[in-house]
Amino acid sequence: MSGEIAEAFARAKARGEGALVAYAMAGDPDLARSVDVFAACVEGGADILEIGVAFSDPIADGPVIQAASERALKAGSTLKRVLDEVVPAVRARCPQTPLVVMTYVNVVMALGEERYAKLARERGVSGTILPDLPPEESAGLREAFDKEGLELIPLCAPTTSPARAERIVKDARGFVYCVSVAGVTGMRSELPANLSERLEMVRRSSPVPVVAGFGISNAEQARVVGAHADGVVVGSAIVRAAQADGPAAARQVCAEIKRGLKR
Amino acid sequence: MDTQTAPGRFGRYGGRYVPETLVPALLELEQAYAEARKDPAFDEQVAQVLREFVGRETPLTPARRLTEKWGGAEVWLKREDLAHTGAHKINNTIGQVLLARRMGKKRVIAETGAGQHGVATATACALFGLTCEVYMGALDVERQALNVFRMKALGATVRPVESGSRTLKDAMNEAMRVWVSQVEDTYYVIGSAAGPHPYPTIVRDFQSVIGREIRTQSLVAFGKLPDAIIACIGGGSNAIGALHPFLGDASVRLVGVEAGGHGLDSGQHGASLTLGTEGVLHGSRSLVLQDEHGQIIEAHSISAGLDYPGVGPELAHMAKTGRMEVRTATDDEALAAFYMVSRTEGILPALESSHAFARAGELARELGKGKYLVINCSGRGDKDVATIAARGMPPAIQEKA
Numbered sequence: 001m002s003g004e005i006a007e008a009f010a011r012a013k014a015r016g017e018g019a020l021v022a023y024a025m026a027g028d029p030d031l032a033r034s035v036d037v038f039a040a041c042v043e044g045g046a047d048i049l050e051i052g053v054a055f056s057d058p059i060a061d062g063p064v065i066q067a068a069s070e071r072a073l074k075a076g077s078t079l080k081r082v083l084d085e086v087v088p089a090v091r092a093r094c095p096q097t098p099l100v101v102m103t104y105v106n107v108v109m110a111l112g113e114e115r116y117a118k119l120a121r122e123r124g125v126s127g128t129i130l131p132d133l134p135p136e137e138s139a140g141l142r143e144a145f146d147k148e149g150l151e152l153i154p155l156c157a158p159t160t161s162p163a164r165a166e167r168i169v170k171d172a173r174g175f176v177y178c179v180s181v182a183g184v185t186g187m188r189s190e191l192p193a194n195l196s197e198r199l200e201m202v203r204r205s206s207p208v209p210v211v212a213g214f215g216i217s218n219a220e221q222a223r224v225v226g227a228h229a230d231g232v233v234v235g236s237a238i239v240r241a242a243q244a245d246g247p248a249a250a251r252q253v254c255a256e257i258k259r260g261l262k263r
Numbered sequence: 264m265d266t267q268t269a270p271g272r273f274g275r276y277g278g279r280y281v282p283e284t285l286v287p288a289l290l291e292l293e294q295a296y297a298e299a300r301k302d303p304a305f306d307e308q309v310a311q312v313l314r315e316f317v318g319r320e321t322p323l324t325p326a327r328r329l330t331e332k333w334g335g336a337e338v339w340l341k342r343e344d345l346a347h348t349g350a351h352k353i354n355n356t357i358g359q360v361l362l363a364r365r366m367g368k369k370r371v372i373a374e375t376g377a378g379q380h381g382v383a384t385a386t387a388c389a390l391f392g393l394t395c396e397v398y399m400g401a402l403d404v405e406r407q408a409l410n411v412f413r414m415k416a417l418g419a420t421v422r423p424v425e426s427g428s429r430t431l432k433d434a435m436n437e438a439m440r441v442w443v444s445q446v447e448d449t450y451y452v453i454g455s456a457a458g459p460h461p462y463p464t465i466v467r468d469f470q471s472v473i474g475r476e477i478r479t480q481s482l483v484a485f486g487k488l489p490d491a492i493i494a495c496i497g498g499g500s501n502a503i504g505a506l507h508p509f510l511g512d513a514s515v516r517l518v519g520v521e522a523g524g525h526g527l528d529s530g531q532h533g534a535s536l537t538l539g540t541e542g543v544l545h546g547s548r549s550l551v552l553q554d555e556h557g558q559i560i561e562a563h564s565i566s567a568g569l570d571y572p573g574v575g576p577e578l579a580h581m582a583k584t585g586r587m588e589v590r591t592a593t594d595d596e597a598l599a600a601f602y603m604v605s606r607t608e609g610i611l612p613a614l615e616s617s618h619a620f621a622r623a624g625e626l627a628r629e630l631g632k633g634k635y636l637v638i639n640c641s642g643r644g645d646k647d648v649a650t651i652a653a654r655g656m657p658p659a660i661q662e663k664a
Contacts, residue, residue: 056558057432057544059439060282066426078556105280106543110557132280132543157284159446164287182284183444 004098004126005151005174008047009209009230018222018261019231021175021211022046022254023102024238025068026053026086027077033247034072035089040247041238042094044254049090050129050233053079053103060104060131062186064236068243079107079116083123091124100153100174102129105141113141117148127151127174135168142171156202158182158192169206176210177233178202180225186236188215191225199228217253219260226261271460274584276576279459281439281546288446293461295366300468305365312357313472316390317347319354321473323480323637328607335627336490336634340610341477341505343641350613350642351473351501352383356452358469360387363450370394370445373452374438376403376431376497377568377615378410379642380454385419387452395419398438400430403567410646428561431497431571435545455498456575459546463575470504477637478508485635491516493626494639495618496589497533497569499578501641507577510586518626519578520618522564523591531563535574536582536589544573550582565594565650566614568642592621601644601651613642614650 012019022041026034038049054072058065079101087099101120108116108130120128128150133141135154145152151174156165159182169176180195181188195212203210212225213233222232234257241249270293271277279289299305313319322345326338343351356373363371371393375381381397388395397414401423404411414421427433435458442451456466474492481489492509494502496519509515524532532538539550544559552560552572562572581587592600597614600621605611612620616639623638630636644651 054558056427057436059436059545060443062440070426073558078558080556104543104557106551106553106559107557109542110553110555131282132546134279134281134283134286136286137278137280155283157282157286159284159287161287168283179282179284182446184440 005048008098009175012047012231016263017258018226018229018263019047019209019211020045020254020258020261021048021050021213021231021233022238023050023052023233023235024242024250025065025072026051026082027072027075028068028239028243029071030075031077031081031085035086035093036247037242037250038090039093040251041254042097044251045258046097046254047231048098048100049094050100050102051082051086053077053082053101053107055104055107058104060184062184062236064240065185068239079103079111083119087123087125098126099124100127100129101125105130105133113144117144117150121148121150125150127153129153129155129177131155153177155179158198162201165202166205169202172206172208175208175230176202176206178210178212178229179214180212181215183214185214187217191215191221195225196228203229219256222257222260232257232261273577273580275541276547276549276579277460277463278548279546280543280548281459282443284443285446289459289461296362296461296465299362299365305361309358309361312361313354317353317357318345319472320476321345323477323484326608332607333624333627335632336630336636337485338623338627339484339635339637340640341473341637343473343501343639344610344612344643348383348386349645350379350383351470351504352380352454353386354472354504355454355466355469355500356380356383356387359452359465360391360393363393364391366450368448368450370449371452372396372398372438372441372449373454374398374431374434375454376434376570377566378403378407378414378646379568381419381421382410382413382417384452385414385417388419389417396422398422398424398434398441400428400434401425402429403431406567406650407646408649430561431567432559439545455500456503456577457498457545457547457549457573463547463577466500467503467507467577470500471507473501473504473639474506474508477505481635481637487635488512488515489637490514490630490634491518491626492637492639493518493520493619493623495520495569495615495641496536496574496578497522497571497615498573499575501639503575503578505639506587517581517587519582519587519589520622521589521591522566522569522618523593523596524563526593527591533562533564533569533571534591535572536579537591539574547576549574549576549579565597566618568613568615569618590622592618596621598651598654598657610640611644612640613644614647616641
């Protein structure tokens with residue numbers, strides 16, 4: 001599965017599109033039905049799936065994903081169960097789509113860094129995003145991931161200086177996740193004016209594709225941001241649609257974003 | 264003596280586990296703090312405000328009737344309850360708000376549990392003319408109505424947090440989320456010796472005024488260092504402040520008392536040093552109350568200030584290396600101690616501090632006559648009287664007292 005993420009970006013590019021990384025919360029509203037949401041996202045055109053694993057104290061997330069996290073925990077979601085039940089089921093229904101797990105460092109530490117890396121690879125996960133693990137703290141975990149060929153996807157923020165961004169992307173695996181706004185996850189009516197310059201700046205030094213996330217919820221935003229990135233991440237808009245109207249609504253959100261990403 | 268083994272690390276604990284958006288702000292804070300520490304004028308400014316406004320130094324009071332009652336070591340009380348705003352929390356907020364001002368920040372946010380840190384932050388902000396917003400669990404807003412009013416009277420905005428357990432940990436999550444969104448112009452005053460580097464160090468340094476005063480006051484009062492010092496531990500800011508200056512004094516026993524809540528077997532407590540496991544919460548690696556899947560367990564204590572599932576990383580290191588002894592006191596024991604101290608010494612201790620008093624009698628007897636025990640009375644109990652009165656006075660207390 002190595003290079004699966006790179007292939008997904010290449011396929012989108014060959015079709016003349018930016019890639020859509022679709023986030024949904026595993027276990028929301030329950031483990032089985034969240035699989036339907038992931039599959040619907042792929043039907044809607046998602047190129048990569050980001051599988052959220054709930055944490056009780058999600059300091060990088062806004063209200064929509066925070067609430068989804070609470071629902072998933074109530075439904076019995078754990079990292080182990082997501083790897084055992086959700087990942088294989090999504091993999092079976094969407095065999096072409098790379099899967100990336102997004103959770104918090106404590107959840108991975110509790111399972112064990114090496115055990116997580118091994119299980120994740122066995123079940124078909126290609127990469128992992130940990131929003132509370134800056135590069136200064138990631139050495140041990142990165143070693144465990146590298147051994148299994150699991151890609152640790154780094155984040156850049158609007159507050160990250162150019163010099164720091166260069167250091168961050170130098171060792172990037174999979175893709176670089178550029179946080180578009182100084183803030184938590186969630187839909188925004190406006191994105192910062194200098195976002196395109198920052199994306200281009202990160203892209204110039206990055207050996208892997210660069211995506212923008214946080215705040216993107218419609219086709220127009222995807223079009224504007226997608227012009228300066230290899231793709232976008234959409235989370236809260238999908239989670240909210242799925243909660244309100246089920247998998248079909250999540251598919252619609254993805255399809256709309258995908259329209260915005262056509263070049 | 265310093266237990267910091269690498270920048271921001273205390274043995275295995277500490278570090279900086281935060282969203283990338285905050286890392287530059289923490290680097291900026293680390294640098295600004297390092298520069299401030301090198302500047303004698305900053306030190307003098309903090310000392311002056313503590314002297315003129317806070318009322319330092321706080322007394323070291325002989326507790327003659329407790330000494331007699333327990334029949335062991337001579338007992339002395341470090342009276343942080345007499346600091347302005349009624350608790351040790353003000354030592355840290357004065358320092359951090361002066362630091363914020365030095366950094367050119369106009370707006371301050373804070374989280375609070377019992378409300379003491381919120382009141383202390385609101386006070387420092389009022390004193391120096393900064394805007395202040397305090398995040399507080401909705402449950403704590405209900406439990407601590409008096410402190411909510413005090414914060415508002417001081418001009419702060421109090422924002423109730425409805426997520427999770429609606430207590431201190433959720434207030435801290437929310438304050439961090441808000442900080443992520445407004446990091447450019449906002450200073451986050453963390454109230455405990457927890458959080459991402461450099462906060463545990465900053466809070467420890469500002470609170471260490473407690474222990475430094477205990478050192479000099481002991482020498483004057485009884486001609487030697489204490490044989491033991493005991494303090495309550497939630498996040499641990501009063502404990503690290505009282506104990507840290509004695510880390511290198513092998514003759515001084517350092518004792519921390521955690522919230523035993525309904526009992527250690529009940530699953531409802533705040534004993535993260537005693538029963539916690541290694542994890543990452545609120546930006547640092549420490550001992551936390553969590554389930555096997557890494558989900559943080561809601562802590563419980565009768566005291567809103569100890570109702571926290573984590574603990575400062577330096578205290579975790581001190582506990583694991585054995586430099587600090589850790590004990591626990593239940594809700595009921597803390598309540599009994601509250602009445603006992605009130606009636607024996609004429610001091611209403613905060614419910615937090617009552618946990619330290621609850622274990623101090625045994626310690627005094629263990630030490631024996633001719634030894635000296637200092638109890639850190641971290642705050643006054645006025646804020647807790649509604650909580651305590653609502654329970655009714657236990658008959659056992661009425662008889663004993």
